Amino acid sequence: MPEMPEVETVRRTLTPLISDKQIKYMVLWYPKIITGDAADFRQRVIGHRFEKVDRYGKFLELRLNDGLTIVSHLRMEGKYRLTTPEAPKDKHDHLEFIFTDGTALRYNDVRKFGRMQLVLTGTERATTGIGKLGPEPNSTEFTWSYFWQALQKKHKNIKTALLDQTLVCGLGNIYVDEVLWFSQIQPLSPANKIPVAAAKNLYKWINVIIARATQMRGTTVHTYLDASGHVGGYQLMLHVYGRAGEPCDRCSHILQKIKVEGRGTTFCENCQVKY
DNA sequence: ACATCATCCTGTATGC
DNA sequence: TGCATACAGGATGATG
Numbered sequence: 001m002p003e004m005p006e007v008e009t010v011r012r013t014l015t016p017l018i019s020d021k022q023i024k025y026m027v028l029w030y031p032k033i034i035t036g037d038a039a040d041f042r043q044r045v046i047g048h049r050f051e052k053v054d055r056y057g058k059f060l061e062l063r064l065n066d067g068l069t070i071v072s073h074l075r076m077e078g079k080y081r082l083t084t085p086e087a088p089k090d091k092h093d094h095l096e097f098i099f100t101d102g103t104a105l106r107y108n109d110v111r112k113f114g115r116m117q118l119v120l121t122g123t124e125r126a127t128t129g130i131g132k133l134g135p136e137p138n139s140t141e142f143t144w145s146y147f148w149q150a151l152q153k154k155h156k157n158i159k160t161a162l163l164d165q166t167l168v169c170g171l172g173n174i175y176v177d178e179v180l181w182f183s184q185i186q187p188l189s190p191a192n193k194i195p196v197a198a199a200k201n202l203y204k205w206i207n208v209i210i211a212r213a214t215q216m217r218g219t220t221v222h223t224y225l226d227a228s229g230h231v232g233g234y235q236l237m238l239h240v241y242g243r244a245g246e247p248c249d250r251c252s253h254i255l256q257k258i259k260v261e262g263r264g265t266t267f268c269e270n271c272q273v274k275y
Numbered sequence: 276a277c278a279t280c281a282t283c284c285t286g287t288a289t290g291c
Numbered sequence: 292t293g294c295a296t297a298c299a300g301g302a303t304g305a306t307g
Binding site: 032075076077092109110111112113155156222223261262 | 278279280283284285286287
């Protein structure tokens with residue numbers, strides 16, 4: 001499932017594949033991928049050129065000329081790949097931009113959870129889910145004092161709080177479990193009960209793990225591939241996610257798996273402290 | 276204003 | 292073996 005390191009890797013690999021390419025036509029096999037009027041989306045993007053790709057949190061912003069932006073969220077399994085219009089359609093190909101140079105960009109999504117929305121560049125925060133996002137890890141807005149004060153307002157457990165994209169954005173189920181393991185904080189600890197020293201540690205690991213995973217081009221646990229078709233590398237460095245029943249890398253206690261508000265959560269009950 | 280919950284999907288894994 | 296059910300999960304809109 002793409003989280004911020006994976007989406008950033010997609011951004012980097014997608015950019016050279018589509019930059020300066022002009023959309024000649026668009027094929028939409030599964031219209032529900034589009035938020036809003038799908039026919040209007042298609043009519044408005046034809047003739048435009050991709051300029052670059054930006055990202056905020058887990059949202060991609062595909063910039064077209066003349067002030068248009070396609071905001072794209074991959075959710076669980078969305079993928080882009082460059083192909084040709086003649087290539088046979090995969091069962092899960094849902095949309096295709098056909099370029100004037102004879103290539104085509106396809107969007108493939110097994111679970112059909114991903115969404116695309118066409119907006120005027122600069123209005124993303126007012127018109128899409130980007131508007132609700134908190135600061136990104138490693139950004140100038142994500143300061144220690146912001147994080148500490150935000151934690152004091154959260155009465156729910158820290159696992160749920162970190163998945164809530166309004167506190168800090170970009171972390172999903174994998175990285176939240178990893179960050180909590182490094183921080184030695186038990187996932188059910190109430191966010192506002194975490195002592196200042198432990199919270200400071202947590203703040204550090206959020207930044208470090210997201211940076212490390214980005215450097216490793218993300219994590220491939222099920223089906224994630226970047227836009228050039230490559231797997232990530234961070235799955236080799238996972239300590240808890242997907243490792244329930246195995247011994248903890250720090251204390252050898254067998255890792256536990258529980259459900260926290262519907263999300264599978266793996267942790268070490270021995271060395272992660274419940275506050 | 277806040278928190279919680281169902282919903283969207285389909286492939287894979289498990290149970291009987 | 293085959294069928295049914297559970298599970299995976301991010302964001303969103305509905306409900307409390």
